[in-house]
Amino acid sequence: MFGASHWPVTLREDAWEEPPFGTLILRPLKRSDADAWTRVRRENREWLAPWDATLPLVAGEPRPAGTTYSQYISALGRAARSGEGYMFAMFLDGEFCGQISLGSISMGSLRSGVIGYWVSRSVAGRGVTPTAVAMVLDYAFQVLRLHRVEINIRPENGPSLRVVEKLGIRYEGLRKGYLHINGEWADHRSFAITQEEVGDGIMARWRSR
Numbered sequence: 001m002f003g004a005s006h007w008p009v010t011l012r013e014d015a016w017e018e019p020p021f022g023t024l025i026l027r028p029l030k031r032s033d034a035d036a037w038t039r040v041r042r043e044n045r046e047w048l049a050p051w052d053a054t055l056p057l058v059a060g061e062p063r064p065a066g067t068t069y070s071q072y073i074s075a076l077g078r079a080a081r082s083g084e085g086y087m088f089a090m091f092l093d094g095e096f097c098g099q100i101s102l103g104s105i106s107m108g109s110l111r112s113g114v115i116g117y118w119v120s121r122s123v124a125g126r127g128v129t130p131t132a133v134a135m136v137l138d139y140a141f142q143v144l145r146l147h148r149v150e151i152n153i154r155p156e157n158g159p160s161l162r163v164v165e166k167l168g169i170r171y172e173g174l175r176k177g178y179l180h181i182n183g184e185w186a187d188h189r190s191f192a193i194t195q196e197e198v199g200d201g202i203m204a205r206w207r208s209r
């Protein structure tokens with residue numbers, strides 16, 4: 001599946017016999033994707049707002065400045081080069097439809113990371129998200145050789161909770177006020193999987209289901 005063990009890397013999953021979609025490609029977001037990214041984010045503003053991370057206002061600190069698309073791409077590049085995190089753009093049959101990240105990467109004695117994702121409402125419920133998560137988990141364990149990956153989800157986010165359920169990712173507990181979401185500190189349910197639980201791979205597990 002993997003073209004290289006370093007960044008940038010492109011992950012590809014072609015349709016199997018009975019999928020609800022065709023070819024899913026995950027690759028780094030580019031400057032040339034600006035129009036498609038802006039359009040999809042604009043079209044899904046209300047759909048994504050309840051789950052989008054926000055920057056809290058802290059007394060004594062300056063108000064967070066807005067970020068341009070170009071600055072965003074530069075920041076993603078720096079994070080990838082440093083090994084801190086990788087952001088994949090999701091393309092379904094050539095059309096941009098969301099993003100999935102493998103971030104907060106720590107090596108050494110921890111060797112862990114955190115997955116986050118969002119998809120356009122137009123592809124929700126079609127199996128695209130669990131497929132993307134399975135692809136990135138296999139990349140994390142097989143290529144980066146991480147030991148543990150977690151996914152944190154708002155308790156109210158039913159579709160995301162179904163993703164980890166479909167992939168058989170273990171529930172670990174509730175994290176109070178874990179992340180600033182949509183203007184407030186929000187609780188999250190925490191799910192995780194370790195190298196010992198992977199077996200033949202997450203994509204193989206997802207296909208078998």
